[in-house]
Amino acid sequence: MKVALLGATKGMGRALARLMAERGDRLALLGRDRVDMEKSARDLEVRGQAPIAVAECDLERPETFAPALDAAEAALGGLDAVVVTAGMFATQDRLEADPELARRLLLVDFTNTVSFCEEARRRLLAKGGGTLCVFSSVAGDRGRKPVVLYGAAKAGLTRYLEGLDHRFRGAGLRTVCVKPGFVRTSMTDGLPAPPFAGEPDAVAHRVLRAIDAGTPVVYAPAAWRWVMAVIRLLPRAVLRRVQF
Numbered sequence: 001m002k003v004a005l006l007g008a009t010k011g012m013g014r015a016l017a018r019l020m021a022e023r024g025d026r027l028a029l030l031g032r033d034r035v036d037m038e039k040s041a042r043d044l045e046v047r048g049q050a051p052i053a054v055a056e057c058d059l060e061r062p063e064t065f066a067p068a069l070d071a072a073e074a075a076l077g078g079l080d081a082v083v084v085t086a087g088m089f090a091t092q093d094r095l096e097a098d099p100e101l102a103r104r105l106l107l108v109d110f111t112n113t114v115s116f117c118e119e120a121r122r123r124l125l126a127k128g129g130g131t132l133c134v135f136s137s138v139a140g141d142r143g144r145k146p147v148v149l150y151g152a153a154k155a156g157l158t159r160y161l162e163g164l165d166h167r168f169r170g171a172g173l174r175t176v177c178v179k180p181g182f183v184r185t186s187m188t189d190g191l192p193a194p195p196f197a198g199e200p201d202a203v204a205h206r207v208l209r210a211i212d213a214g215t216p217v218v219y220a221p222a223a224w225r226w227v228m229a230v231i232r233l234l235p236r237a238v239l240r241r242v243q244f
Helices: 011-022 034-048 062-076 092-097 099-126 145-171 200-213 223-233 236-241
Strands: 002-006 026-031 053-056 081-084 130-135 173-180 217-220
Touching (some): 002 011, 002 062, 011 026, 011 200, 026 034, 026 062, 034 053, 053 062, 062 099, 081 099, 092 099, 092 145, 099 130, 099 145, 099 173, 130 145, 130 200, 145 173, 173 200, 173 223, 217 223
Parallel strands (some): 002 026, 002 081, 026 053, 081 130, 130 173
């Protein structure tokens, strides 16, 4: 596949890019830190024995979206898939204490991610279709005390991706919404890990299978599918009492 990846220099995105490179996919890395992207590109070139393109793209700067996707498309000779793993995270306490940080997180994780996806969607559909794989979160499945604001942004993103799947699957656009639970990455450093915490490499393998199959929704690690199934069934009065 010819794949543009936004956010592939760290954590789950990096693990997924490595799997794709190793199996021979052609990649373009999009991100805001050119130094990190160049380092990741050299690593991926060794793993996959193919040149890796890079282009600057910052989710806080929508004016970079179209040029970055244009550059990726030109470097790869087209696009079969666009993968979005980039985003922001902060604890609920930090967001409540810092209204500007909260504003930035809501803008990046919902409004601007949707805007980027719309740019990608138009390009994929113009060439007959493709795959749009976007990392949302289990935090969007239900309103919960520890993730009020982050969860709200991810809930909106999840509903957007579901709507895309309903509207454009028949036209050839395969939308894959990834819902990670707790995964041990730099984003979760310092947070208490539950017993079923995942690792980036295992998550990447699961996500790659979902991309290949066009699975509309994938929980990673898999245990979160059942955890969230229970959480979605809990009465509101119960959720008010628990800290999960």
